[in-house]
Amino acid sequence: MTPFNSNPIGVFDSGIGGLSILKALQKTLPHESFIYCSDSGFAPYGERSDAFIIDRSIAITQQLQQQHQIKALVVACNTATTVAIHILRERFAPMPIIGVEPAIKPALASTANGHIAVLATARTLASAKYQHLLERLKGEARISNVACNGLAKAIENQDDKQIQLLCKTYMAQAQPIGGPPVDTIVLGCTHYPLILDALQAYAPASMRWLDSASAVANQTMSRLNNLDIANRSEAVGSIRFETSGNQAILFSMAERFLGYPQHV
Structure with a gap:
């Protein structure tokens, strides 16, 4: 193992939603260290222009590379x-860059009656990438x-009243009357797993x-192993948190969602 193998992995989101991804990364890669960057000072990205999102994504990636050698x-x-991920992959090659997309393929394997609902931002649903995915799966x-x-904005603001109102509204839209009922819901924004309990309150217990x-x-x-850059140390990795927004909210949500106190 070279010294480079012990370098951290950068994780960034427009805000606190990426904590849902970080939790899974920690579980799967307990010996890796992570730098989590929350760009909550500019959240939510779903209401920003493409140019703005690309500029922020490039700036954050540069910062993570230069300051932390991710x-x-x-x-x-x-x-x-x-x-922005296609631009990041071109600009920062050969660094491996992993993105997220709604888990529709696993949902197809999970559904019993073939009716799935996808909860996501309007931006994600309208994107060419998502529309292409739907086209490939047409008829399935x-x-x-x-x-x-x-x-996502209500989650960022920890506005419980608004979260409850919106969950009730959108879950009603996700379960239209007529035809086979939805039996599987895809959370197509990384913020949404943070409020799963609020969403579940408006769905049958059998919902997947x-x-x-x-x-x-x-x-x-898989990418770390294929590139032989995984950390082979037996020590548990560390996490560092950075944000362009409210540090107290980030630390509070990290403690609440990850299950233990987090420190810079």
């Missing part, structure tokens, strides 16, 4: 993945797309819930 990058944001299932405008976290963690592990 060996890999996980773009833990669906919107940044759809808008009935997919109901629900644009959850404002939900899927997100991309485990798939992203497994893909990251």
